Amino acid sequence: MSIKKHIPNAITCCNLISGCVATTYAFSGNAEMALLWIIIGAVFDFFDGMTARLLHVSSPIGKELDSLADDITFGVAPATIVFSELQVMEYPAFMESLRGFLPFAAYIMAAFSALRLAKFNLDERQALGFIGLPTPANALFWGSLVVGAGQWIESYPWMVFIVVAGLFVSSWLLVSEIPMFALKFKQWGWKGNEVKYIFLMTCCPLLACFGISAFAIIIAWYVVLSAIIRR
Secondary structure, eight states: OOGGGGHHHHHHHHHHHHHHHHHHHHHTTOHHHHHHHHHHHHHHHHHHHHHHHHHTOOOHHHHHHHHHHHHIIIIIHHHHHHHHHHHHSOOOGGGGGGTTTGGGGGHHHHHHHHHHHHHHHHOTTOSSEEESOOHHHHHHHHHHHHHHHHHHHTTOTTHHHHHHHHHHHHHHHHHOOOEEEOOOOSSOSSTTOHHHHHHHHHHHHHHHHHGGGHHHHHHHHHHHHHHHHHO
16 A cells, blocks of 8 residues: 555644644633644645645545644634633623623634635635635634734723624635635736735735734735725
């Protein structure tokens, strides 16, 4: 039995394990380490597909395993980051009675991530771009937001409304019909790649100015730019 056909699935399992580690750190309130392991999972997610193509060993089970791993790393882990954040945030006095229940709303995002991944497997329109927000982008948005702006978020009682509203908006974006561009280049010229180059050029100053929080801004800008070019 050739061992090479198992290599992509082994890499996918490393993605899944990374998501489990990220979730564990998120439960303990360590958003920095949770985000780090989400990023590590994203690296494994990138290489499992590439490895399968290089070794010519793609399989239906690999596709299903990839979706299961992605829902842990890019669905459950970021949802747990939000769950832990909602537990420690300041609440308006009239909402204190909800502190024991409201954080669980974060797992709506995990459910919508699973729905998006199932939809992605069946949607043949997403060969060159995306329909709806990709789960890794959503995970990076929430992880970087909590890591970079967590102290500020926790300082104002009204921020709980923003976080919960953002939770529902991002869940909707995961399964929306909004076409979103992918950073895939058939050729490197400006023509035909204008949006991609504009996006990449704006990322650099944002990273320089805002640090880790810039990733949340970049993902938001990605969604806005995708919506603009759709028009």
